[in-house]
Each structure stands twice: as structure tokens, then as C-alpha cells.
Amino acid sequence: MEVFSNIHQDTFERIGQGFCGTVWATTRGGSTCIKREDGGPGRSLNNEYQVQTLINAWMADGTLAGGPSVPSCHHLLEKDDPAWHTSRILDRFPEGYEPCNAMISEKIQPIAEQGRRELIYRYCPPEIQQQILDDRKNQHCLVRPYLGRRRRHAQSNSRCRFFSLRNYSLHMDQVEELSLPFFEYARFMARALALLNWELRIDGNDVEFVLAAPRPGQHLGWESTHIGRHAMWMLDFDCCRPVMESDEGVEQIVRAFWRNDPYCPRPGEMGVDEHLWEAFAEEYRQVGLEVARSRGAADVEEGQKLERLVNRVLERIPETKGVYVKGY
Numbered sequence: 001m002e003v004f005s006n007i008h009q010d011t012f013e014r015i016g017q018g019f020c021g022t023v024w025a026t027t028r029g030g031s032t033c034i035k036r037e038d039g040g041p042g043r044s045l046n047n048e049y050q051v052q053t054l055i056n057a058w059m060a061d062g063t064l065a066g067g068p069s070v071p072s073c074h075h076l077l078e079k080d081d082p083a084w085h086t087s088r089i090l091d092r093f094p095e096g097y098e099p100c101n102a103m104i105s106e107k108i109q110p111i112a113e114q115g116r117r118e119l120i121y122r123y124c125p126p127e128i129q130q131q132i133l134d135d136r137k138n139q140h141c142l143v144r145p146y147l148g149r150r151r152r153h154a155q156s157n158s159r160c161r162f163f164s165l166r167n168y169s170l171h172m173d174q175v176e177e178l179s180l181p182f183f184e185y186a187r188f189m190a191r192a193l194a195l196l197n198w199e200l201r202i203d204g205n206d207v208e209f210v211l212a213a214p215r216p217g218q219h220l221g222w223e224s225t226h227i228g229r230h231a232m233w234m235l236d237f238d239c240c241r242p243v244m245e246s247d248e249g250v251e252q253i254v255r256a257f258w259r260n261d262p263y264c265p266r267p268g269e270m271g272v273d274e275h276l277w278e279a280f281a282e283e284y285r286q287v288g289l290e291v292a293r294s295r296g297a298a299d300v301e302e303g304q305k306l307e308r309l310v311n312r313v314l315e316r317i318p319e320t321k322g323v324y325v326k327g328y
């Protein structure tokens with residue numbers, strides 16, 4: 001099978017872990033990764049595959065509405081698919097691994113070495129810097145921009161001995177410190193969420209945003225003296241659900257917004273954080289209203305309804321601050 005042609009050359013190593021399962025890629029790099037559904041119950045790779053395929057079909061150039069890139073998903077490999085054996089997939093995993101549902105998709109390439117070093121020198125306790133630099137695990141560096149959270153003073157000086165560049169959470173104060181283009185990040189997130197919500201009718205529940213290398217061959221993203229050339233990606237769609245165009249749907253979107261990790265700016269803050277929320281909201285409104293207008297061209301009433309719902313999301317998010325707490 002062609003999708004396996006570039007992954008069955010080499011053994012797999014684990015590059016990521018979440019609630020749904022583990023993510024693997026070949027040790028020699030490569031452009032493909034495989035997500036195994038071997039995590040907690042109630043998560044569905046089948047759902048992720050459906051949602052991601054829907055998103056992929058909408059992407060003109062591999063990005064979502066001129067915003068974040070989304071990995072292309074290639075194939076859903078079911079537990080009982082003979083390809084686990086005939087295409088020598090299972091052989092590439094460590095001993096003891098069994099076939100399970102798995103999704104084969106484009107691998108997001110990590111932040112380049114210069115950027116990884118900079119993050120370690122700045123944010124890793126000095127006594128473990130060398131160990132972190134030497135640890136192969138940290139090569140797969142994806143950075144999570146947390147525009148909605150700042151580190152507290154004590155935390156920033158902490159001598160916490162745990163440090164990992166895999167899914168490194170870069171808080172807003174660090175984003176500023178590194179002079180990264182946070183207004184553009186906020187707009188990218190807003191474009192992506194508005195398109196998911198109103199064009200594709202998906203709630204965006206639990207999606208992730210990461211800064212990583214741009215897709216090879218595409219000159220996307222930003223140049224930074226600190227973390228190098230990077231682009232924003234959106235991933236992890238297994239908890240996304242369809243959303244109704246109704247007040248109930250609005251509430252579902254608002255709940256997903258507050259329960260997710262703090263990637264997006266949040267309302268009700270001060271100074272630049274509040275401006276950042278305003279920029280996010282403005283972009284979300286514009287993209288949402290564009291969708292409403294194109295819907296309205298065919299059906300005026302439908303267009304007006306959608307317009308009201310887009311605006312309603314942006315009213316409800318500030319109104320529900322502190323109401324929808326993560327995990328409840």
C-alpha cells in the first residue's frame with residue numbers, strides 16, 4: 001500500500017502521547033507519523049479521521065483559511081487490517097505491541113535545533129540543561145503558544161526539575177520576551193476556529209495549536225531570531241463534535257473555548273492581553289460573518305441567523321468567564 005511506502009523502512013519511536021493514544025514516527029525522521037488508539041476509553045480515532053478528512057478537503061493550500069496548517073491524514077488502519085502484518089507495520093514497533101486502530105498522517109516537523117537550544121538556555125534549570133540537550137526525546141519539539149496564560153512570578157523562577165521540549169508550553173510572558181508575533185498568532189487561531197465552527201460546523205473541542213517547522217516546500221510562517229522559521233499548526237481532532245446552528249450550538253462552542261488549554265487569548269484581562277482578545281474576537285467575527293454572508297446569498301434568513309449566532313459566541317465567551325471550568 002502506497003501510504004506505507006515511506007514508513008516501513010525503519011523502526012518507530014514514540015514522539016507523542018495524549019489521552020487517545022500514542023504517536024509514533026520513524027527514527028530516521030520522515031514525513032509520516034502514526035497515531036495509535038491505545039489510550040483511554042471513549043476516544044475515537046475513527047471520529048478524528050472523519051473530522052480531519054473533512055478539514056483536509058476544505059484546505060486549498062494545506063492551511064485552514066489562510067491560518068494554521070493542518071496535517072493531511074492519509075489512512076485509517078483498523079485493528080484487524082492485514083496490512084499490520086503484510087505491510088510490516090507491526091514489526092516496526094517495539095516488542096509486545098499489538099495491532100489497534102491507528103491513523104497515518106503527515107508528521108509535523110519540529111522546531112529547528114537553534115530554536116530548541118534557545119528555549120533550553122532560557123527556560124531550563126541550568127543543572128539539567130546538558131541532560132535535556134542530549135536527550136533525543138527533546139528533538140521532537142513542538143511549542144504550544146499559550147496566549148491566554150502568563151506564568152506567575154514564582155513559577156518562572158521555579159527550580160522545577162521536569163523540563164521537556166515536547167509540547168513545550170510557551171506562556172504569554174515568554175511569547176513577549178521572545179518578541180514573537182502574538183497578534184498574528186491570535187488571528188490565526190481565530191480564523192481557524194471560526195471556520196471550523198461556521199463553515200464546517202464542528203465545535204473545535206480540545207484541538208491543539210502548536211508552533212513548529214513550516215510544511216517542507218511551503219514558505220509559510222514567521223522568521224524569529226530566537227526560535228527560527230516557524231509556522232502554526234492545528235491538530236488533534238478526536239474530541240471534536242458536530243455543532244448545531246442554534247443557541248445550543250453556541251453554548252457548545254463557548255464551553256469548548258473555556259475548557260481547552262489556554263491557547264487563545266481570553267477576555268477580561270488587562271493591557272496587551274485585552275487588546276489581544278479584541279484582535280482575536282474581531283478576526284473570529286470577520287471570518288464568521290463572511291461565512292454568514294455567503295450563506296445569505298442563497299438564503300437571506302439563514303444568513304441573518306448565522307450572523308446572530310457568530311456575534312452571540314463573542315458575547316457569551318466574556319459572559320461565561322469562570323463558568324465552564326476545564327474538566328467539568
Ligand SMILES: Nc1ncnc2c1ncn2[C@@H]1O[C@H](COP(=O)(O)OP(=O)(O)O)[C@@H](O)[C@H]1O
Binds near residue numbers: 035167237
Ligand atoms: N501529526 C503529528 N505530527 C507530529 N507530532 C504529532 C502529530 N500528531 C500528534 N503529535 C504529537 O503527539 C501528541 C499526542 O497526539 P494527540 O493527537 O494530541 O493525541 P491525543 O488525542 O491522545 O491527545 C501531540 O500533542 C503532539 O505532540
Ligand SMILES: [Mg+2]
Binds near residue numbers: 018019208236
Ligand atoms: Mg492531544
